[in-house]
Amino acid sequence: MKRKHLLGLQxxxxxEINTILDTARPxxxxxxxxxxxxxxxxxxxxxxxxxxxxxxxxxxxxLAAKFLSADTLSLNVAVSSVQKxxxxxxxxxxxxxxxxxxxVVRHQQSGVPQFIAAHTKMSVINAGDGFHEHPTQALLDxxxxxxxxxxxxxxxxxxxxxxxxxxxxxxxxxxxxxLGAEVTVCGPPSLIPVEISKLGVRVETNLDRTLAWAxxxxxxxxxxxxxxxxxxxxxxxxxxxxxxxxxKLNQLQNKxxxxxxxxxxxxxxxxxxxxxxxxQAMVNEQVTNGVAVRMAVLYLLAGGSDNGVTI
Ligand code: CP
Numbered sequence: 001m002k003r004k005h006l007l008g009l010q011x012x013x014x015x016e017i018n019t020i021l022d023t024a025r026p027x028x029x030x031x032x033x034x035x036x037x038x039x040x041x042x043x044x045x046x047x048x049x050x051x052x053x054x055x056x057x058x059x060x061x062x063l064a065a066k067f068l069s070a071d072t073l074s075l076n077v078a079v080s081s082v083q084k085x086x087x088x089x090x091x092x093x094x095x096x097x098x099x100x101x102x103x104v105v106r107h108q109q110s111g112v113p114q115f116i117a118a119h120t121k122m123s124v125i126n127a128g129d130g131f132h133e134h135p136t137q138a139l140l141d142x143x144x145x146x147x148x149x150x151x152x153x154x155x156x157x158x159x160x161x162x163x164x165x166x167x168x169x170x171x172x173x174x175x176x177x178x179l180g181a182e183v184t185v186c187g188p189p190s191l192i193p194v195e196i197s198k199l200g201v202r203v204e205t206n207l208d209r210t211l212a213w214a215x216x217x218x219x220x221x222x223x224x225x226x227x228x229x230x231x232x233x234x235x236x237x238x239x240x241x242x243x244x245x246x247x248k249l250n251q252l253q254n255k256x257x258x259x260x261x262x263x264x265x266x267x268x269x270x271x272x273x274x275x276x277x278x279x280q281a282m283v284n285e286q287v288t289n290g291v292a293v294r295m296a297v298l299y300l301l302a303g304g305s306d307n308g309v310t311i
Contacts, residue, residue, distance in 0.1 A: 001300040005117045005124045008133035009174035017175055020296050021143050027299070028292035030067060041070035041302055047095050048074050050106040050127065051082075056263055056287055057127045057136065061104045064294035073100060092116050102301060105129075110167075123301045131165050136297060137262050138171035140290040142179065144282050145216055147289070148258055153180035158210045160242060161220030161270055164191045164231065168262045172218060173199055186210040187220075187242060190231040207242050211252055218260040219244050219271050235269050246274040256280055263287070 001019055009017065030038055046065035048058050058074070065072045075095065077083075082091060088107075095103060103122045105113050110130030117124040128134040146152055157176050163169045163185045176183050177200050184202040185192060197203050204210045211217065222238060232238055239245075244259065259271075259281045267273050275281060 004301065005113075005126075006135055006297055006301060007113050007117060007124065007126045009135050009138050009171045009178070010133065012135075012174075012178070014178045014180075017139070017142065017178060020139055020293065020300060021146060023296035023300055023304070024139075024143050024289070024292040027064075027067075027295035028289065030295070031288065031291055036067045037069060038067065039069045040299060040304065041065065041068040044102065044302055045071045045073060045098075045100045046102045046104065046298060047072070047100040048104045048127070049077070049091070049095065051077050051112075052106050052108050052128065054106060054127070056290060057106065057134075058104075060287070060290045061125075061127065061136075061294050061298075064291050064298055065102075067291070068295055068298060070102075070298070073098070088112065088116070089119055092120055092122075096120050096122050102298060125297060125301070128167055130167065131170070132167050133171045133174075134167040134262075135171050135175075136290070136294055137168050138175040139297070140286055140293040141168075141172055141218060141260055141262070142175050143289045143293050144260060144286050145258065147285075148282075149215070152176065155181045155215045156184070156213055157181045157216045157218065158184045158186050158204075158214040159218045159220065160186045160207070160210065160244070162191045162222055162226075162232075163187050163196065163220070164193055165223045165226045166220050168218075169220060173201055177201070184210055184213060188232065188238070207248065208251065211248060211257065212255075214257055216258040216260065217244070218262070221262065221264060222266055222270050224266070235266075239269055243269065244271045244275050246272060249275060249278070249280075258282060260286060 001016055048061055050058050062072050104125045104127050106127040107129050110132035112129050113124050113126035159169045184204050186204040261283050
């Protein structure tokens with residue numbers, strides 16, 4: 001891969017996405033070993049800079065970097081000079097001046113990773129920006145789907161929930177369409193962007209029809225922290241209409257759809273315990289695959305190639 005940054009899947013070609021997924025496969029083998037360490041990124045330094053909370057993305061980038069023998073720096077924004085008013089760009093330049101080569105950044109504002117990439121010599125990886133993109137989440141979702149179906153092309157994938165606020169939905173839409181899947185977005189009309197069908201997705205507001213259509217569903221988290229505008233009347237009502245429950249799965253009789261959820265889960269809102277713990281749900285598999293995909297991204301941005309993985 002010739003790119004210096006990973007900012008979103010909108011800008012990646014199908015070939016580049018496939019290169020990352022193909023590279024993630026040997027990376028996954030590494031994390032299944034007793035000794036999860038290869039010297040591939042020895043001497044490189046990877047920093048994480050998260051202005052929003054994270055469990056999965058931040059930890060898995062750190063582990064991915066460590067498994068590849070990179071040094072890591074995890075800047076804790078809550079106790080950093082950001083709290084004294086330091087600007088974003090000054091924080092970035094400070095990290096760069098310490099010799100960091102790859103910066104992984106999450107920010108509540110869409111476009112921040114692109115802005116940083118234009119003002120630094122470091123490689124920048126978008127770990128989620130506002131409502132815009134979360135490319136490594138979509139890559140691990142694609143990897144998980146491919147692991148089960150051995151393909152993406154022509155699969156029917158439904159993304160269910162709060163599409164409006166979801167960077168996971170946007171990155172998934174770009175990735176799935178580029179690899180030839182059919183995509184439906186399903187949710188309350190107030191949480192579906194008006195012109196989203198122009199991207200090439202079907203729009204559906206009926207959950208039963210969506211489940212009957214889909215091979216795979218990606219159940220989005222209801223982002224409680226972003227529901228201050230009243231687009232959602234209540235979480236109980238949301239569960240009644242769009243919650244993935246045992247009853248909903250039973251309606252499908254023998255049809256076993258694959259269920260993804262990016263986490264963190266609101267149990268009893270967008271997905272019930274029974275479903276989240278069912279063999280169809282890939283939640284933990286997605287987390288494991290997230291480490292492998294992030295190892296692949298770090299490796300490729302550092303100059304590695306998919307036909308020369310030195311592990
Ligand atoms: N899926 C996801 O981005 O999770 P975190 O917020 O825990 O990183």
